[in-house]
Amino acid sequence: MTESRRRPGRPRDTSIDERALAATRELLVGRGFEATTIQAVAEHSGVHASAIYRRWPSRIELIEEATFPGLSPLGVRPTGDLRADVRRFIRAYLAAFNAPAARAAAAGLLAYHQASRRPRPPELDLRVSARPQFEEILRAAPPGSVDPAVDPDDVFDMLLGAVLARTLLLNVTTRQRPVDRTVEMVLRLLRPLGTGAATTPDA
């Protein structure tokens, strides 16, 4: 079905894509996940429903592309300052998950994927696409500041969980700890044995 989106000899009108995606984000924020149907997107964007279905098999794929488009929001270039790079990376991740349309869509998409057991949650895309950037940050760090024995995947999973907990759980509570606490926890996970190099003075 997705193959039809790349049919040769049929140039894709990207402005139609953009209009549908923008309308999807507006509907998510304005009316919520359930109301963001293909028909509503068609009416809101002026793009015919048939043209939308030609591009996305269902509203789920449309909403995912509109809210979690993958790599681009996390374009964090490593500077070699591990603490600063990790902080910017976490902030970029949080910003992607906290964008109004993403927040409006996240729980609905999770509910859909939990019910359907389809193997591709939107967060997974963001995760797979962001992991190489995280590894770049580690490679750019000064020698000796990252324990070579630690598996970057393990640290990345902890980081992802912290971002998820912040965006899914803590948004609806009054208790929100500073992002720098999470930065320090990630640095603690990375620091080599027997050194205090990557730690913070405050407790």
Added chain:
Amino acid sequence: MTESRRRPGRPRDTSIDERALAATRELLVGRGFEATTIQAVAEHSGVHASAIYRRWPSRIELIEEATFPGLSPLGVRPTGDLRADVRRFIRAYLAAFNAPAARAAAAGLLAYHQASRRPRPPELDLRVSARPQFEEILRAAPPGSVDPAVDPDDVFDMLLGAVLARTLLLNVTTRQRPVDRTVEMVLRLLRPLGTGAATTPDA
């Protein structure tokens, strides 16, 4: 509204509570979050809808009590073996979140709380109730095995995020890393500066 549940001089029939709660769990697993309405619970349990409303203001509170009842599922007594205690704690947490009814309810409850911005997500209850147990585990650990400078709340937040990521995200993917990876990450967060005491040999 909840006050009416503890009205003096009106003994509460706990068997009615239990029947409604059990029916709620069965409906969540069998028919899903949306179909688990007060009316459906009444029909499935044989408890009148009016009696259910007398106990729970809405289906949300009923579902929360049926799926995340708080402290009891996490009754982990510390033994003083930090790695073993952390492992049992994480497993108990995962088991509570992974119970069929909890899994069927989690995304729906999150969607509800994100939309309503009410200040009490079900996971928060579980979190607040579980944190003292986590601190007990740290207190029972051998002297020198837990960095006194690390804030247990920070570590607990990372642990909660990892549990959440495993239950919400990884259930719907094929990639599921062993729980022991998370255990080792938590031990890494806890270990004192300048020691390798709480680390694992494998990378």
